[in-house]
Amino acid sequence: MGVSKYESVVNDILSLAGIEVNGTKPWDIKVRDKRFYKRAITEAELGFGESYMDGWWEAEQIDELIFRILRSDLLNKVSRNYKVVLQLTGFWLINMQARHRAFQIGERHYDLGNELFRNMLDKRMNYSCAYWNNANTLDEAQENKLELICKKLYLKPGMKVLDIGCGWGAFGKYASENYYVSVVGVTVSKEQVKLGKELCKGLPVEFRLQDYRDIDEKFDRIVYVGMIEHVGYKNYRQYFEVAERCLNDNGIFLLHTIGHEKSVKSTDAWTHKYIFPNGMHPSIKQLGEAIEGLFIVEDLHNIGADYDQTLMAWYNNFESNWEKIKHNYDDRFFRMWKYFLLSSAGSFRARHNQVWQIVLTKKGILGGYKTFR
Numbered sequence: 001m002g003v004s005k006y007e008s009v010v011n012d013i014l015s016l017a018g019i020e021v022n023g024t025k026p027w028d029i030k031v032r033d034k035r036f037y038k039r040a041i042t043e044a045e046l047g048f049g050e051s052y053m054d055g056w057w058e059a060e061q062i063d064e065l066i067f068r069i070l071r072s073d074l075l076n077k078v079s080r081n082y083k084v085v086l087q088l089t090g091f092w093l094i095n096m097q098a099r100h101r102a103f104q105i106g107e108r109h110y111d112l113g114n115e116l117f118r119n120m121l122d123k124r125m126n127y128s129c130a131y132w133n134n135a136n137t138l139d140e141a142q143e144n145k146l147e148l149i150c151k152k153l154y155l156k157p158g159m160k161v162l163d164i165g166c167g168w169g170a171f172g173k174y175a176s177e178n179y180y181v182s183v184v185g186v187t188v189s190k191e192q193v194k195l196g197k198e199l200c201k202g203l204p205v206e207f208r209l210q211d212y213r214d215i216d217e218k219f220d221r222i223v224y225v226g227m228i229e230h231v232g233y234k235n236y237r238q239y240f241e242v243a244e245r246c247l248n249d250n251g252i253f254l255l256h257t258i259g260h261e262k263s264v265k266s267t268d269a270w271t272h273k274y275i276f277p278n279g280m281h282p283s284i285k286q287l288g289e290a291i292e293g294l295f296i297v298e299d300l301h302n303i304g305a306d307y308d309q310t311l312m313a314w315y316n317n318f319e320s321n322w323e324k325i326k327h328n329y330d331d332r333f334f335r336m337w338k339y340f341l342l343s344s345a346g347s348f349r350a351r352h353n354q355v356w357q358i359v360l361t362k363k364g365i366l367g368g369y370k371t372f373r
């Protein structure tokens with residue numbers, strides 16, 4: 001099977017999503033190296049992403065390209081198209097990449113350098129989906145998110161709050177300054193602890209470099225923002241058992257997480273190798289099974305559409321500030337990070353991924369839980 005045959009297959013597959021190779025639309029792929037065709041077919045999402053990092057193809061709007069691939073339900077269209085299926089016989093199909101190459105773990109994501117994230121995120125350094133309701137800037141949208149979480153937790157002065165996966169302390173700083181609570185933040189990143197302590201100096205915010213499974217003390221409130229994505233499906237039950245163990249009987253627990261429409265047991269090979277090693281997004285079914293018998297679901301709020309705008313704001317910051325930080329990285333890293341941010345934006349735009357804020361209690365709030373939006 002020659003290169004021209006791979007080229008034909010790629011053209012036929014992408015045409016099902018309204019994408020033309022070397023076309024004129026901003027989401028069309030411009031192929032710079034013909035080796036791309038074979039790599040895209042035989043290595044699926046890993047080959048697709050790596051070939052972009054290697055400069056083998058370009059697209060004016062990667063976010064729109066990924067949006068169209070996902071929104072068009074391309075996998076199902078491929079399976080129903082006799083011509084394409086016939087050409088693919090004997091080769092890897094989309095999402096069927098041999099897994100051995102995916103397990104080449106890259107650099108730790110959160111220890112890539114505080115300078116990178118300081119030049120990409122909002123002023124409080126929130127590294128999770130913002131809430132864009134009545135917000136015009138990233139800073140406003142991220143403060144909206146923090147305020148929304150504080151309200152949903154019914155915070156009161158003097159409360160002791162556990163923040164698992166605390167990042168650089170954005171929630172802890174905001175909650176302590178505005179709601180007069182004390183916060184214990186837990187993270188596995190040395191870089192986050194170092195900068196977090198600096199940002200929260202003088203506030204009742206404690207940072208711990210600690211595995212969440214080792215926490216064994218009581219709190220009035222618990223919040224997980226963007227942390228369960230790193231836990232893995234085999235540990236979901238234990239994850240919620242830790243929260244149940246650490247939450248006071250009348251306490252409230254808020255989980256903020258990216259979610260997937262279907263139950264999966266791994267992430268795609270490219271993301272695993274380059275961005276979030278061993279990460280995965282839970283489904284409602286997986287969360288429900290892990291929560292059963294431990295908590296009552298008081299509220300579920302889907303803000304996933306807001307992540308598109310958040311990621312585009314991060315990309316714009318990253319691109320505009322690249323000259324300030326590029327001495328720490330190379331051009332391949334730039335292309336990798338660009339592909340990560342824009343392809344992620346496209347996936348949320350297509351509603352392929354969700355973001356859920358789930359409020360949980362042990363026994364249920366008498367009279368019912370009043371939610372906030």
